[in-house]
Amino acid sequence: MTQSTEVKYGERDIQEGKLITFPNPRPGRRYDVHITLPEFTCKCPFSGYPDFATIYVTYIPDGKVIELKGIKLYINSYRDKYISHEEVINQILDDLVAAAEPLEMKIKGDFNPRGNVHTVVEVTYTK
Secondary structure, eight states, X not given: OOOOOSOXXXXXXXXXXXXXXXXXXXXXXXXXXXXXXXXEEEEOTTTOOEEEEEEEEEEXXXXXXXXXXXXXXXXXXXXXXXXXXXXXXXXXXXXXXXXXXXXXXEEEEEEEEETTEEEEEEEEEEO
């Protein structure tokens, strides 16, 4: 069997990793949006070992709402990046705030234990 070097459409979509938003269907109403992303992966910048986590996004939209397919592809774009737990959760917050401009947002990264160490990183934003 020959291995194709062709970039697959899913890989291409992940590489682009664009965050997409759409207008809030209920502007002026405060409500919470909870998104769980249970298959997050990145690589340890020191060892190169894979890190696995569940990412929890909670936000109160203002004028925009985050489109779910876009956030899925964006999160998957981290799978081959060498980045610390602390940096990746802060970067995700920065990127989501820049895209959606929410009233409030909280990102929680619950990383799977590795070497008998369990890490949870939480960051928040308030407009």
